[in-house]
Amino acid sequence: MGHRPFRDNRVTSHVCLTARAFLASKVIISDVVDEKIRSTVEKIVNSWGGPFSVEMGVPWRKAVSNWKARGGAVVLLTMYGENIANSDVLERITKLGKDLMVIVGSEKIDPECYKICDFQVAIGNEPHAETSALAVFLHEFWRGRQLTHKFKGAKLRVIPQKRGKKVIKVKRG
Amino acid sequence: MGHRPFRDNRVTSHVCLTARAFLASKVIISDVVDEKIRSTVEKIVNSWGGPFSVEMGVPWRKAVSNWKARGGAVVLLTMYGENIANSDVLERITKLGKDLMVIVGSEKIDPECYKICDFQVAIGNEPHAETSALAVFLHEFWRGRQLTHKFKGAKLRVIPQKRGKKVIKVKRG
Numbered sequence: 001m002g003h004r005p006f007r008d009n010r011v012t013s014h015v016c017l018t019a020r021a022f023l024a025s026k027v028i029i030s031d032v033v034d035e036k037i038r039s040t041v042e043k044i045v046n047s048w049g050g051p052f053s054v055e056m057g058v059p060w061r062k063a064v065s066n067w068k069a070r071g072g073a074v075v076l077l078t079m080y081g082e083n084i085a086n087s088d089v090l091e092r093i094t095k096l097g098k099d100l101m102v103i104v105g106s107e108k109i110d111p112e113c114y115k116i117c118d119f120q121v122a123i124g125n126e127p128h129a130e131t132s133a134l135a136v137f138l139h140e141f142w143r144g145r146q147l148t149h150k151f152k153g154a155k156l157r158v159i160p161q162k163r164g165k166k167v168i169k170v171k172r173g
Numbered sequence: 174m175g176h177r178p179f180r181d182n183r184v185t186s187h188v189c190l191t192a193r194a195f196l197a198s199k200v201i202i203s204d205v206v207d208e209k210i211r212s213t214v215e216k217i218v219n220s221w222g223g224p225f226s227v228e229m230g231v232p233w234r235k236a237v238s239n240w241k242a243r244g245g246a247v248v249l250l251t252m253y254g255e256n257i258a259n260s261d262v263l264e265r266i267t268k269l270g271k272d273l274m275v276i277v278g279s280e281k282i283d284p285e286c287y288k289i290c291d292f293q294v295a296i297g298n299e300p301h302a303e304t305s306a307l308a309v310f311l312h313e314f315w316r317g318r319q320l321t322h323k324f325k326g327a328k329l330r331v332i333p334q335k336r337g338k339k340v341i342k343v344k345r346g
């Protein structure tokens with residue numbers, strides 16, 4: 001929410017790539033279309049695998065109401081919410097068992113968003129970054145399992161090294 | 174490492190704020206000085222507490238060699254390193270018991286950096302974001318305790334809410 005083309009290009013790209021690497025299936029960039037972001041995401045998915053998609057331009061209220069109509073729950077990540085570290089908010093979210101839409105944005109979150117979300121979750125109650133908040137939320141949600149996930153259709157794969165880089169091309173059968 | 178003033182302003186600010194919120198004591202922005210970043214960090218520390226400081230302009234090799242001369246260890250966060258999720262790298266770092274310098278940067282990490290670091294740690298071996306990598310590394314390092322830390326000298330404090338925002342001014346004795 002609240003992406004500003006050009007000014008937010010890198011931050012929003014980072015949110016998208018974190019979403020993919022931490023096993024979200026899709027990102028919706030609400031209200032605006034930014035082909036540069038789409039291109040960045042598509043290049044990554046093409047090389048490193050998916051599935052992961054990006055949708056753009058849908059008004060945020062519509063995206064949220066469509067999601068709720070389909071039976072999904074909405075989590076707003078904000079420093080003002082229940083702290084994931086000392087509340088039962090993640091347990092309540094998990095128990096609910098619904099598909100999740102996770103909303104992140106800059107400091108200018110639309111105040112109405114605080115009303116329509118089902119949960120507001122703080123990754124600590126200090127100011128930091130939407131990218132960090134998304135990463136730690138998904139890290140806790142998946143209990144770290146996302147970090148060893150094998151993505152489908154990857155053309156490249158890293159062979160972890162104590163020192164230096166090793167990237168191999170994945171052969172197809 | 175590798176901050177480009179203006180273009181990287183928001184990403185680097187997010188790295189700094191994540192570092193503070195996740196209990197690093199200091200950030201060094203190597204090789205360049207960017208007063209806008211300094212101002213952003215100082216405003217946050219002034220309102221939300223510390224201690225947390227920012228140093229700028231020191232050449233990265235000098236920052237690293239000074240750190241090693243003081244007995245510290247150097248961790249490079251990179252998607253090419255040992256995966257924190259399925260290796261013993263964090264255990265080895267913790268057992269070493271040294272103060273840590275954690276290096277993050279854009280994709281253009283100086284190749285020499287791979288040689289001089291003591292550990293290279295991957296927060297998963299997929300491309301995502303330096304902000305996310307730093308957040309999850311520190312989250313795992315502190316085992317989540319950073320998320321409930323009370324910062325010293327805070328003028329503002331969030332009272333966590335299930336819905337909406339509540340921020341109070343902290344009274345001084």
